[in-house]
Amino acid sequence: MVNVDPYMDVESSQQEFIDRLFCPEPQTCLEAVRHLKNSVIGSNKQKGLVIQMGVLPRLFQFLVDKNSSPELMIEAAVTLGSLARGTDKQVEALLGAGLINVVMRGLASPHPKLMEACLRCLRTVLSRKDAPVEVIYDDPCLIPHLVRLAQQNSSSVQECVMTMLYSGCQTAEHQDILCESGVLDLLTPLLSCNVYRVQIPSLRCLAQMCYQNEKVSELAVAASYMGKSVPDVLVSLMSRDKNTEMQLTSAKCMTYMFRAGALNADDSRIVYKALPTLVRMCQKDVSPADRVEGAETLAYLTEVDTELQRIASISDHLIPTLSELLKYRATNENGEEFSYSEVSKRDAITRVVEEVKMAQEMKQAAFKAFSSLAANDEDIRRKIIDTDALMDSIVGSFTDPNPRVRLSAVRCLHSLSRSVQQLRTTFQDHAVWRPLMKLIHNANDDILTVASSTLCNLLLEFSPSKEPILECGAVDLLCQLTRREDPSLRLNGVWALMNMAFQADHKIKAQILTTLGSEHFFSLLSDPDVDVLMKTLGLLRNLLSTKPHIDHIMGLHGKQVMQSIVLILEGDHCIDVKEQALCILANIADGDFAKNFIMSNEDVLKKLTIYMMHSNVKLQIAATFCISNLLWKEEDGSLERQIKLKELGVLQLLQQLLSTSDTTLFERVKTALHQFSNSSGT
Secondary structure, three states, rough: OOOOOOOOHHHHHHHHHHHHOOOOHHHHHHHHHHHHHHHOOOOOHHHHHHHHHHHHHHHHHHHOOOOOOOOHHHHHHHHHHOOOOHHHHHHHHHHHHHHHHHHHOOOOOOOOHHHHHHHHHHHHHHHHOOOOOOHHOOOOOOHHHHHHHHHOOOOHHHHHHHHHHHHHHOOHHHHHHHOOOHHHHHHHHHOOOOOOHHHHHHHHHHHHHHOOOOOHHHHHHHEOOOEEEHHHHHHHHOOOOOOOOHHHHHHHHHHHHHEEEEOOOOOOHHHHHHHHHHHHHHOOOOOHHHHHHHHHHHHHOOOOOOHHHHHOOOOHHHHHHHHHHHHOOOOOOOOOOOOHHOOOHHHHHHHHHHHHHHHHEEEEEEHHHHHHHHHHHHHHHHHHHOOOOOOHHHHHHHOHHHHHHHHHHHHHHHHHOOHHHHHHHHHHHHHOOHHHHHHHHHHOOHHHHHHHHHHHHHHHOOOOOOOHHOOHHHHEEEEEEEEOHHHHHHHHHHHHHHHHHOOOOHHHHHHHHHHEEEHHHHHHHHOOOOOHHHHHHHHHHHHHHHHHHHHHHHHHHHHHHHHHHHHHHHHHOOHHHHHHHHHHHHHHHHHOOOOHHHHHHHHHHHHHHHOOOOHHHHHHHHHHHHHHHHHHHOOHHHHHHHHHHHHHOOOHHHHOOOOOOHHHHHHHHHHHHHHHHHHHOO
16 A cells, blocks of 8 residues: 555646546555545545545445445545535535435445444534535435434434434424434433433434424423433533533523423423523623523523513623623633734634624624513613613614624613603613614514514603604604515504504694505405504504594594494404404594494494493493493483484493493493483483
């Protein structure tokens, strides 16, 4: 065997090299492949040259040819595995040449070393970003085969299999397939195997399988090994004597099980282990990447539960710790601020790019955590807003080039905007509406959804921001949102208009109606999304308030309004929708002239009497309130209206309702009866 420099120039000896690979002598081929393997290790340049030389088909042939010796097949598989560690372009060439199909055949080899070499190669390919992970689902026998390999073989095989399954678990369908293929049964003992390189991909696979999947999460919680449940195993893996990665990944598994509904918020393993672990992961002594993952996972854990938000907010100085993530600066290995004069110009540029990315990741993770913590509790919001320069950091992040930072910043602002006090103080001091409106005009749909939700809060009646937002063209913007296909954007558009119309003057109401257009406005009253329908009814209710506005709007659109209300009362809608429709009728009944639209419509009057006796008390209250407004004795024509309603049996129905046990309905009934008794002497 001739010793050759492994870093030789492949191009210079190309012909000799190819001749040796295609030599009929098996030993010569074996030596050539070994030489090729040594030449490409650690060198992307050599990998690229080898691929350009067109030797991939020959390596594939060695691997699938039954006449090849096991040694030659193993060397070919190892060489392909090394090539698979190359650049994205090089891996693309390998995939295009058919690498996956070839190495998959080797997974069924009776030779353990060949099987493992092929498995490692496949693991390398599938664990890359944007890998073609669907290939492991193309053959329904593959995943069960991988499970059997992991059950019967070494820890190195188990590591490869779990890494592949973790990388390949990207959709709900993938989760279910893995579960049905016995992956949970495989995972359970691997979590307790005390082999770190096996436990970590196993934990990550478990997390991926449980994420937003109720069925898999419940099965995982119920699973056990050696009498110890999976959650209890995870608790042991969160012990402080374990390294950060293991603690963090175990806490992530617990978080996903909880959010999928398999564990309760008051489970001691969540409250006293997972949550404190994630809080600890945000501390300064943890690596930047792990701090990011810890803060993001903590945000997900606390997002929907008020008590977990409260506990987290008072745990280990969390709020000041999270604020430090907004001020991230690179440090050297001694913990001192990094000096770019210590390295070459090229390395410094690379380091700057990396640190900018890390600073962005830190910032968006902190905003996510603040957003979750501030979702419900006013005291927590105040503590967060009191954080040094937080509002400046949020507003400044609206122009960050990273869309994830912009999105998390506006989510944080949205949570904080739920505070009445802060809307009147901090939000006004920083004129938050101005950069928010600018962001909305240039936002993608994800950011636009959250930003428009925030705008809904800024347009509440007590918000000082309402007037300046109106002055900068908010009506046009919001009306455009109501025309979007995404129901979330339509909802926010209508919701904000509803808030805008509350106790507004006639000019604003007229502007809303004109900009929306009557055809589109009434089409929203038949929107298939129930939330959009509810807020559109709320908008109409706010438009139809105060007598002059009610009479004016009904004078212009009364026929369409009544048609829409009748369709809703007759339709298959939920109680809340029908209650809102009846409340609109009550507002119309409060108008001086608008009430004639009800009195002249026998069908509507009959519907009111039916809803007065409905089994749902909320509908009874709304219908009775409408009747009371129609009966009001101090308004012109009240006697005629009372006579007509009495003929319809309204007086008798009101008297029957006096027996109600609901105090609100009882008071409504008394008020309505009072109108009858004072005008007709009955």
